[in-house]
Amino acid sequence: MGKYVFKRLGQSLIVVFIVTVIVFGLMHLLPGDPIQIYLGDTATEEQIAYYTKQFGLDQPLPVQYIRWIGGLFKGEMGRSITYSIDVKELLLRRVASTLSVTFPAFVLALLIGICLGVITSTHRGRTLDSLLTSIANVGIATPAFWIGMILVYIFGLKLKWLPVQGYIPFSESPSDYIKCLVMPVIVLTLGHLSSNTRQTRSSMLEVISQDYIRTARSKGLSEKTVVYKHALRNALIPIVTMMGGAVGALLGGTVVIENLFNIPGVGALMLTAIINKDYMVVQNVTFVIAVAVVICNLLIDILYGYIDPRIRVE
Amino acid sequence: MRKKVIAILLTVTMTAAMLAGCGNSGSSSDSSTEPVQEENTEEPATEEDSATAEEAETAESEAGGGEIKTGGTLRVGTVQSPSVVGFTPEVTNNSFIQYLRCAYESLLYYDEAGNIVGQLASEWEADADAATLTFKLVDGVNFADGTPFNAEAVKWNIEQYIETGRSETNNIDSVEVVDDSTVTVKLKEWNSSSLEMIGFFIYYMSPTTFDEKGIEWMRANSCGTGPFVVSGFDQGVSIKYTKNENYRVEGQPYLDGIDYTIFGDSTTLTNALKAGEVDVLTYGNDCDIMKDLEGITNIITEKNSNGLGVESVGIIPSSAEESDPFYDAKVRQALCYAVDWDQIVTALSYGYYERTNQWAAPGAATYNTDLKGYSYDPEKAKALLAEAGYADGFDTVIYSASTGFQQNAATAISASLAEVGINASVEIIDGAKGNDMMANGWSGLYWHYASVGPDLGLYMGRHLDVNGAYYAKGIQHPQDCLDLLNEIRAAKDETTKVDLEWQLQEKIYDEYALFGMPLYVNAPVHMRYDYVEGAQLAKVHAVTWSPATTWLNK
Numbered sequence: 001m002g003k004y005v006f007k008r009l010g011q012s013l014i015v016v017f018i019v020t021v022i023v024f025g026l027m028h029l030l031p032g033d034p035i036q037i038y039l040g041d042t043a044t045e046e047q048i049a050y051y052t053k054q055f056g057l058d059q060p061l062p063v064q065y066i067r068w069i070g071g072l073f074k075g076e077m078g079r080s081i082t083y084s085i086d087v088k089e090l091l092l093r094r095v096a097s098t099l100s101v102t103f104p105a106f107v108l109a110l111l112i113g114i115c116l117g118v119i120t121s122t123h124r125g126r127t128l129d130s131l132l133t134s135i136a137n138v139g140i141a142t143p144a145f146w147i148g149m150i151l152v153y154i155f156g157l158k159l160k161w162l163p164v165q166g167y168i169p170f171s172e173s174p175s176d177y178i179k180c181l182v183m184p185v186i187v188l189t190l191g192h193l194s195s196n197t198r199q200t201r202s203s204m205l206e207v208i209s210q211d212y213i214r215t216a217r218s219k220g221l222s223e224k225t226v227v228y229k230h231a232l233r234n235a236l237i238p239i240v241t242m243m244g245g246a247v248g249a250l251l252g253g254t255v256v257i258e259n260l261f262n263i264p265g266v267g268a269l270m271l272t273a274i275i276n277k278d279y280m281v282v283q284n285v286t287f288v289i290a291v292a293v294v295i296c297n298l299l300i301d302i303l304y305g306y307i308d309p310r311i312r313v314e
Numbered sequence: 315m316r317k318k319v320i321a322i323l324l325t326v327t328m329t330a331a332m333l334a335g336c337g338n339s340g341s342s343s344d345s346s347t348e349p350v351q352e353e354n355t356e357e358p359a360t361e362e363d364s365a366t367a368e369e370a371e372t373a374e375s376e377a378g379g380g381e382i383k384t385g386g387t388l389r390v391g392t393v394q395s396p397s398v399v400g401f402t403p404e405v406t407n408n409s410f411i412q413y414l415r416c417a418y419e420s421l422l423y424y425d426e427a428g429n430i431v432g433q434l435a436s437e438w439e440a441d442a443d444a445a446t447l448t449f450k451l452v453d454g455v456n457f458a459d460g461t462p463f464n465a466e467a468v469k470w471n472i473e474q475y476i477e478t479g480r481s482e483t484n485n486i487d488s489v490e491v492v493d494d495s496t497v498t499v500k501l502k503e504w505n506s507s508s509l510e511m512i513g514f515f516i517y518y519m520s521p522t523t524f525d526e527k528g529i530e531w532m533r534a535n536s537c538g539t540g541p542f543v544v545s546g547f548d549q550g551v552s553i554k555y556t557k558n559e560n561y562r563v564e565g566q567p568y569l570d571g572i573d574y575t576i577f578g579d580s581t582t583l584t585n586a587l588k589a590g591e592v593d594v595l596t597y598g599n600d601c602d603i604m605k606d607l608e609g610i611t612n613i614i615t616e617k618n619s620n621g622l623g624v625e626s627v628g629i630i631p632s633s634a635e636e637s638d639p640f641y642d643a644k645v646r647q648a649l650c651y652a653v654d655w656d657q658i659v660t661a662l663s664y665g666y667y668e669r670t671n672q673w674a675a676p677g678a679a680t681y682n683t684d685l686k687g688y689s690y691d692p693e694k695a696k697a698l699l700a701e702a703g704y705a706d707g708f709d710t711v712i713y714s715a716s717t718g719f720q721q722n723a724a725t726a727i728s729a730s731l732a733e734v735g736i737n738a739s740v741e742i743i744d745g746a747k748g749n750d751m752m753a754n755g756w757s758g759l760y761w762h763y764a765s766v767g768p769d770l771g772l773y774m775g776r777h778l779d780v781n782g783a784y785y786a787k788g789i790q791h792p793q794d795c796l797d798l799l800n801e802i803r804a805a806k807d808e809t810t811k812v813d814l815e816w817q818l819q820e821k822i823y824d825e826y827a828l829f830g831m832p833l834y835v836n837a838p839v840h841m842r843y844d845y846v847e848g849a850q851l852a853k854v855h856a857v858t859w860s861p862a863t864t865w866l867n868k
Contacts, residue, residue, distance in 0.1 A: 032746030036753055038397070039406050044783070046479030047406075083549035084397040084404075084533055090549065156589055164585045166575070259579040262586070264551040268578050272395075272550065277746050 008301065012294035019290040020283070024065050027279050034081045034277035055081055057279075068283060078280035082272060087284045090269065097167050098265035101181060101257065102250045105188035113193050114232075114239065117200020121208060122227060132197065139194030145256045148187040152260070155183065165262035184261045188254065192246070199242055203235035210234075240300055247296040251289050386866040387571040388846065391583045391592035395550050395576045400536040401529055402471075402517040403478040408623065408765070409838070411857045412596055414517050416555050416572055417458070418538035421449050421468075422513030424854040428620035428679075428768075430510070434463065434518065434539065440509050442806040445487075445501040447509055453495060455562045457520035458536070458543045465497040470521045472499065472512070481783075482511040506805045507772040514855075541567035541862035551576055561862070568848070568865035581606075587613065587841060593866070594849065595841040596859075601663040602718055607841060616840045616851035621678030622767055623856030626670050627720075628832035629712070629727065630762035632788045634755060639710065641790070644702040646827035649759075650688035652695035653730040659834050662722050667834035672819045673766050673774055675835045679812050680768040682819040688831065695734045707735025711758035713751065716742050720761060723833070727759075755787035762829055763836075770815045771802040774822075777829070789828060795821050 035051045052058050056067065071078055077087035116136070120129045156164035162183055168176040207213065208231050216226045255267040266285060273281035394409040405414055421435040432438070437450040455463040469491055475483040485508055487500045501508055523537035536544040539562060542555035553574040557567055575592065577583040584606050587595045598604065598615075607613055618624055631640035631649060639645050659667050671688070674681035699705060714724035721742065728738045738759060743751075751760060762785065765773045777785045778799055798818045805811035822828050840851040840859070845868040850860040 030746060031750040033750065033753065037746060037749050044479050044481045044484065045781075047481075050479050080397075080549075082397055085549055093548065093551075152585055157585060160589065163591060164589045165577070165582050165591065166586075260582060262575070262577050262579070262582050264548070269550070272578065275745055 005298070005302070008298050012298060015294055016287070016290050020069065020287055021065075023283050023286045024061075024068070024279075027277065027282050028061060030277060032277050034279065037276050038081050055079065068280070072284075072287065077284040080273070080278055080281050082276045082278040082281070087280045090281065091266070091285060091288065094264060094266045094269045095251070096169070097263055098251065098258070098267065100167070100170075100177075101184045101188060101263060101265065102254070104181070105185045105192065106246060106250055108185070108189045109192035109196050110239075110243065112189070113196025114200050116193070116197040118204060118227060118232060120197065120201045121204035122223075124205065133201070136194040136197045139190055140198070144187050144191040144254070145260055147190060148183065148257060148260045151183045151186065167261075167263045167265075180261075180263075184257050184263060187257055187260075196239070196242070200235065200239055203238050204231060207231045207235045237304060240303060244293075244297050244300040248289055248293050251292050380867070382568055382848070382865050383867060384568045384865065385570055386868075387573055388569050388594065388861075388864060388866065389592045390572060390574045390594045390596060391577055391586050392574060392596040393577050393580055393583060394597055396553075397549055398533045399544055399547055399553055400519070400534060401532040402519055402538075403475045403480055404533065405517075406480070408857045409597060412859060413553060413574070415540065415858055416542045416861045417536035417540040417544055417558070418517035418519070419540050420514050420517055421451075422510070423858075424514075424620075424622060426620065426854055428622050428854075430513065435513070438509070438513070442504045442506075445504040447499045447501070447512060448492070449497050449499075449513075451495040451497070452562070455539050456560050457518075457523070457539055458558045458560055459520050459523045460560055461520055461522045463518065463539050464494050465491040466494075467518060467521055468497045471518045472516060474519075475516055480515075482515045486512070503804075504806070505771070505803045506811050507769050507803065510769065511772065542572060545571070555861075563862060566862040568863065569861070572861060590843075593843050593846050594851070596851070597838050598841050599836055599839050600717070600719070601666040604666045604839065605664050612844045613841050614844055616842065616849075616853070618837050618852040618856035619677070620854070621675040621681075622854070623852075623858070624675050624766055624835055624837040626673065626675070626762075626764050626766045626832045627834055627836045628762040628764070628830055629759050630785060630789070630830040631759050632755065632757050633790045633828065634788050635757070638757060639702075639704060639708045642702045643826050644698045645704060646830060647688070648695040648698035648702070648734065649731070649736070650827050650831045651691045651698065652734045652736065653727055653831070654690040655831055655833060656690070658723055658726050658730075662719050662726070663834065667719075667836075670766070670832050670835050672823050672832060673764060673770060673829070674768060674819070675766055675837070678766070678768045680766075680770060680815045680819070682816040684816070685819060686824050688827075692730075692734050699735060704735070707737060709737045709739075712738045712740050713743050713748070713756060713758060713760045714740055715745070715748060715761065751788070752784040753787070759830070760788075762832070764829070764832070766835070768815075770818055771799060771805075771811075774818070775799055775803070778822075790826075792821070792826060792828070795826070795828070 033048070035048050035055065035057065039047055039051065056064060059067070068078060075088070077091070079085070080087050080090055083090055116132055120132045123129045152164050155162045163176075163180055166180050168180050170177040213226060213231055216230050217223075221230075251266060255271045257263070258265040258268040259271070269281060270285055272278070273285070392412070394407075394412070396405060396407070396410045396413055398404040399413050400417070402414060402418055405411075419433050421433060422430050422438070423433040425431050432452070434452055434455060435449040436452045439448045441448070449468070451463065451465065451468065457463055457467075469489040472483060472486065472489050476486060485501050485503065485505050487502045490498045490500065492498055499512060518538060519532065520537040524532055527535075534544070534547045534549075541558055541561045541563075543558050544553065545556040546552065546554035553576075555572040555574075557570055561567060575586075577586070580598070580600055580603055583592075583595055584598070584603050586592045587607070588610070595603075598607070604615065607615070629649075631646050632638050633640045633646065635641060640649070656669060659669055668676065670676060670681075672682060672685055696705075699707065712724045712728055714720050721740075724740045728740050731738045748760075764777065767773055776783045777789070778791060778795060779786060780791045780796070795818065798814055798821065802811055802814045802818065805814060838852055838856045842849060842851060845866055847865050847867045848860065848863040850858075850863065852859070
């Protein structure tokens with residue numbers, strides 16, 4: 001196992017390195033001068049030169065790349081052109097608000113999705129299965145921003161039960177924190193719930209048709225034990241794989257939801273940074289997400305072995 | 315059979331829901347998709363007026379809604395996101411002046427008629443022959459840290475602006491402290507725009523606090539003479555201000571604080587205003603926002619009427635290269651005749667945008683009422699194209715932002731041009747690409763953003779000068795126009811200056827059609843609830859307001 005983990009870590013480093021080169025290259029290939037964008041059209045040539053030097057953008061590209069990577073080893077992420085503060089500080093502020101929305105949505109979507117998936121698979125062909133599957137299909141097809149706009153209109157503008165936008169940190173006001181997050185969490189949950197339900201249903205149907213499930217039933221085990229102890233555990237592998245893929249969205253936030261509800265998260269930060277060509281923000285956020293995804297995928301690979309001993313790497 | 319029925323029912327429900335959702339035409343015009351376009355403004359001084367700005371403001375606010383109530387926090391929503399709020403030389407965008415005016419003040423300000431009045435300066439003298447500007451400062455003014463605002467502080471601040479290369483101070487040779495409350499600015503050469511550039515666009519920080527706390531602290535905080543101080547700054551998210559207890563006008567500010575929330579999406583901002591989560595919405599220029607808020611009786615729209623600080627938006631052809639069809643003035647004129655600009659602007663802006671056909675807002679001093687302009691005449695357009703050797707037309711591109719109005723207008727313009735043989739495909743670009751084109755040139759047609767405050771020497775110069783900051787590399791620079799521009803800058807009195815500006819308007823638009831066709835005046839529009847009194851949003855200058863005299867009538 002140790003050898004496997006070490007090998008995977010080595011592979012992950014290569015993946016992360018390639019990601020840094022690609023994101024650095026792509027950002028510098030985009031048209032536009034970030035200093036001119038930052039200063040606006042009142043900028044004089046002297047100002048542009050002054051700030052270009054301040055941000056180190058007058059250096060050759062390989063030097064800029066090496067400085068960036070070198071800074072990462074020291075825990076430094078450089079300075080945002082758009083916001084004029086350290087990227088690390090900016091990212092830490094934004095990650096908290098993003099996770100406040102994405103983590104509850106992720107957990108709810110997973111738990112409810114698995115439950116619904118189990119229900120539909122065990123009631124296959126019946127009315128409940130048809131109804132829930134249809135709702136799941138509608139959920140996948142319906143854009144999240146549309147659901148969000150409907151919720152804002154009903155609960156924010158008409159009923160005035162919930163705020164239409166904003167994010168209040170928990171430390172400032174727990175009740176306002178929860179009120180602000182209700183709608184965005186619902187929207188994000190619905191978006192992932194449908195795919196989790198369908199995936200779980202599909203896996204469960206495959207497992208339920210296996211011989212060992214029939215054997216378990218023949219042995220007289222209760223349906224609950226058959227489904228949750230035997231069938232679900234075997235059906236979890238593709239679901240766990242799906243969880244790994246969701247890590248990127250968990251950290252990156254969702255741009256649409258954050259803009260719609262004015263949540264100052266990582267997604268909104270990235271959108272602004274890409275538009276303004278804020279190199280350091282885009283490069284560093286991409287790097288952080290890439291590292292998180294590779295680590296998460298590695299952990300999931302290890303987790304497979306505990307879910308299903310047959311898959312243990314040895 | 316049962317399954318078929320359920321399937322049909324679900325399909326009908328789904329279709330109905332989709333149609334209901336798609337019926338919402340609210341488009342989100344995010345300011346971040348458009349290139350940065352606002353320039354620092356400056357306006358011609360029509361007279362020297364010793365009346366101080368706060369006297370005008372106090373009178374105005376008291377005329378507002380009865381007895382003034384103190385206290386409360388004003389909640390403002392905006393899409394304008396500054397990266398710096400306190401180190402004033404780095405606050406370069408016009409739309410950020412709304413933040414500067416909370417914590418800082420300038421030597422000069424304006425009244426509602428657009429005349430210069432004093433703010434931190436009680437008197438001033440512009441000597442064109444000596445190329446000097448002398449300011450006498452108001453007595454007894456302190457910074458928020460209690461240190462005095464004096465001539466040394468003025469000199470120090472101006473030198474900060476010079477060091478960061480601000481265009482407003484490019485023409486300054488030296489700053490002399492005459493006495494504790496008098497400062498003389500010596501110019502390299504006389505420029506008729508200098509009084510406003512130096513008087514209005516420089517905001518004064520406390521040198522003492524700057525020395526103690528440093529530039530990094532100053533960027534995210536403030537220490538000025540203004541009515542408020544920054545108490546919290548989360549870049550891209552919010553800015554909070556609290557009352558400056560050392561403010562120079564007794565009894566002001568009326569508010570306890572101001573909370574700005576930055577929005578990434580203008581639809582969300584509009585919803586926040588409708589839900590009462592913000593009291594004021596600034597920069598709601600988009601016609602879709604204005605339409606969305608139409609009919610809500612307790613929300614008042616404020617717009618500038620004296621032309622100070624407004625912009626225009628138009629279509630500008632590339633004319634720098636000889637191989638470009640638009641190199642020939644006749645082709646540029648054909649462009650102007652080929653399209654019914656009035657109809658496009660009126661229809662696509664729901665009537666909210668005001669037309670202009672030159673580098674000025676209608677009613678401004680520099681608006682040439684004798685300009686011939688171009689009526690909609692496709693036959694004349696074809697004749698001009700034939701004269702220029704393009705009887706069979708040619709291909710070109712219209713570059714456009716993805717905002718609702720501009721994208722729709724580009725499509726309509728393309729259709730009109732096709733009628734005269736110009737095949738203009740529409741290409742949607744983002745803000746970064748747009749800024750790149752503005753700086754380095756383009757080929758075809760692009761949107762022209764121009765600050766049209768009544769001082770062509772300053773604002774048109776940034777486009778017309780050979781080394782101008784924007785659009786300059788994509789257009790020609792006729793020598794007679796450049797000569798007129800220099801004469802405007804050297805003008806020693808306002809009457810001569812305005813006369814020359816009218817001549818330049820005629821040359822640029824009637825003779826050369828150099829900047830193509832301006833479409834509309836893009837004046838910042840601000841919305842407030844009716845209980846917000848005394849704010850003077852855009853009243854004296856499109857990008858300013860009066861935080862000191864604002865109060866909440868509730």
